[in-house]
Amino acid sequence: MGELVGVHGVAKQRLGRHLLLRDWAPALADGVERAAGRAVAVPDLDQAFYGDLFLADAGGQTKSGATEDALEGMDEAELDEVTETLAESVDADDVAAAEGEQAKGYNRIPRALQVLLRAVDRRFGVAAGVLYVGVLRQVRRYLTDSELKATVDARVAATVDDKTRVLIGHSLGSLVAYEYLRQHPEHEIKLLLTLGSPLGLRMVRSRLTVVPLPVPAWVNVRDLRDPVACAGPLYTWWPRIGPDGDRTVDNGGDAHAVEGYLARKATGEALLRALPHLAG
Numbered sequence: 001m002g003e004l005v006g007v008h009g010v011a012k013q014r015l016g017r018h019l020l021l022r023d024w025a026p027a028l029a030d031g032v033e034r035a036a037g038r039a040v041a042v043p044d045l046d047q048a049f050y051g052d053l054f055l056a057d058a059g060g061q062t063k064s065g066a067t068e069d070a071l072e073g074m075d076e077a078e079l080d081e082v083t084e085t086l087a088e089s090v091d092a093d094d095v096a097a098a099e100g101e102q103a104k105g106y107n108r109i110p111r112a113l114q115v116l117l118r119a120v121d122r123r124f125g126v127a128a129g130v131l132y133v134g135v136l137r138q139v140r141r142y143l144t145d146s147e148l149k150a151t152v153d154a155r156v157a158a159t160v161d162d163k164t165r166v167l168i169g170h171s172l173g174s175l176v177a178y179e180y181l182r183q184h185p186e187h188e189i190k191l192l193l194t195l196g197s198p199l200g201l202r203m204v205r206s207r208l209t210v211v212p213l214p215v216p217a218w219v220n221v222r223d224l225r226d227p228v229a230c231a232g233p234l235y236t237w238w239p240r241i242g243p244d245g246d247r248t249v250d251n252g253g254d255a256h257a258v259e260g261y262l263a264r265k266a267t268g269e270a271l272l273r274a275l276p277h278l279a280g
Helices: 017-036 076-088 092-099 111-124 128-144 146-159 172-183 258-262 265-274
Strands: 004-007 045-048 166-170 191-195 217-223 246-249
Touching (some): 004 172, 017 045, 017 258, 217 258, 217 265, 246 265
Parallel strands (some): 004 166, 191 217
């Protein structure tokens, strides 16, 4: 148990709590150091791990990185919803440019989806389409598989205790963290920190129970080149965040990587506002 609890994102099936902490803890300390302007101790951090529950899930775990692998096992309803969500992330210019490009290895994929995947790659970078599809599939499964969702939610509830003051959700983990706060209004959390969150996507908002969260502060951090956070400022749908609570950062080459988000000054500043003693 920790004063800060992280809730990880997709494609962590073959990892574990300790492996994730090995990456999260030093990156988080870097973010706090950047905000404090001096060296700090590694914060008291724990990880709510649920990745193993997706081991049998094709979505988000490709064998070769090929788009065909990322789409394996989709039924028509899932394919339609993933296609619609990809279309939300790009504009008409992206699509027009992608229409004129030659397909690159997307031969067994419907043409409309091929174009959207190329458009996402143009806007967010090479292989962004594959990454985005993998995230969307696990997000959708969490939201539609009630048994899986209940087990994931229970993992978080078992990790958070009366010592926990900050909940940090990355990617899919931001949905899971939101659900913990909604389901447990008795908590003593001071800050919900969401990183690279898909909470603004229509497929997510249509399935969540949107309520005012009983938490003093909610800060959302997003990289403008992160396809998972492509819906824009979350305060559009969750006014509780407010314009000042939506922060944009530059994570470099891997816009969606949690280590990049954790190490940013904006993340450290949010943590220090909630827990000033982290600065030492």
